[in-house]
Amino acid sequence: MSRIVYVNGEYLPEEEAKISIFDRGFLMADGVYEVTSVLDGKLVDFEGHIARLARSLHELEMASPATTEELLEIHRELVRRNRIDEGMVYLQITRGNPGDRDFVYPDPHNVPSTIVLFTQSKPGLADSPLAKTGMKVITIPDIRWGRRDIKTIQLLYPSMGKMMARHKGADDAWMVEDGAVTEGTSNNAYIVVGQTIITRELSSDILHGITRAAVLRFAAEAQMEVVERPFTVEEAKAADEAFVTSATTFVMPVVEIDGTQIGDGAPGPVSTRLREIYIEESRIDAI
Structure with a gap:
């Protein structure tokens, strides 16, 4: 079964996931991320990771494309769809795709942030x-x-x-x-x-x-x-x-x-x- 990932509001098979070549994460490393571990199919320290994500976004003047509640639902849905018992959920938010390359930040009101999440199964994570x-x-x-x-x-x-x-x-x-x-x-x-x-x-x-x-x-x-x-x-x-x-x-x-x-x-x-x-x-x- 193909792994299901999340890209800008859609759950997709990983081979169908696409990001623009003009995305600032690709061109400028202009993005932030978090990794949340999964034990027994549940999220570890989720609130702490989301709080730090909000801080990172604030420090870089970057808009969040989802609320905490929405992010929790996405994490849980990916864990469910990919049947993760032990592993991790990777979350990345970038400043998005302004349509061209420029050092100057795009206007966040006109260019939405890009959000990507995927899972990695790591059996034996707790018993390394x-x-x-x-x-x-x-x-x-x-x-x-x-x-x-x-x-x-x-x-x-x-x-x-x-x-x-x-x-x-x-x-x-x-x-x-x-x-x-x-x-x-x-x-x-x-x-x-x-x-x-x-x-x-x-x-x-x-x-x-x-x-x-x-x-x-x-x-x-x-x-x-x-x-x-x-x-x-x-x-x-x-x-x-x-x-x-x-x-x-x-x-x-x-x-x-x-x-x-x-x-x-x-x-x-x-x-x-x-x-x-x-x-x-x-x-x-x-x-």
Whole structure:
């Protein structure tokens, strides 16, 4: 059965989906996106993702083509039509098709935003084998633009970072600026020293992760100490544990940085417990 996608108000087989070559998402990377995980056929952290979407749209002066209620219905309908039990729903909104290429924004009253959604089935999302062994990461310079808090579709450098990691036999890359880790290519980064979780504070330097917010809330409820500050690569290599969070990896342990083993080289108790809590609570709260 062909996958059903959503494009500008229509549910279509994926092979029939079309976007204009003049769409500013294609020409300018002028768009934003969100990825919502699906567990047991339900949406995880949907409200958080839609709130961040609204913020991204506002920061870029871009019009939303749908209400929160409409977006929820579209997400649920795609999950239903594509029979997704575990996986994700990808949502992208661009500034639309002005009919030609121009650096100047088109008038949003005359050019509607483009909206696209599709699903990806990922059986075993909650029971990832990588969570049992842990990730290996490398470090690379962070040369992205200065508004990383906006979840735009400008993903070339993060994609390059993942390929740099692959070429070195690693799973991902952590980006470094002024000696301190900012974040992973598609995730927020953490270390654990003793029983203290350390992660960079929110600013325009990093994406305001929805999974990050939930995990830090669960950590506080579990009486774990959390310190929000930058940490260096040297601190990370000397830490007892390290991990990342994202919508599709949940809490994923990191066991090696630039070839240096972290702790005893296996997923530690803090990251392992946080992953358990996050998945348990997500199953309960998913809609």
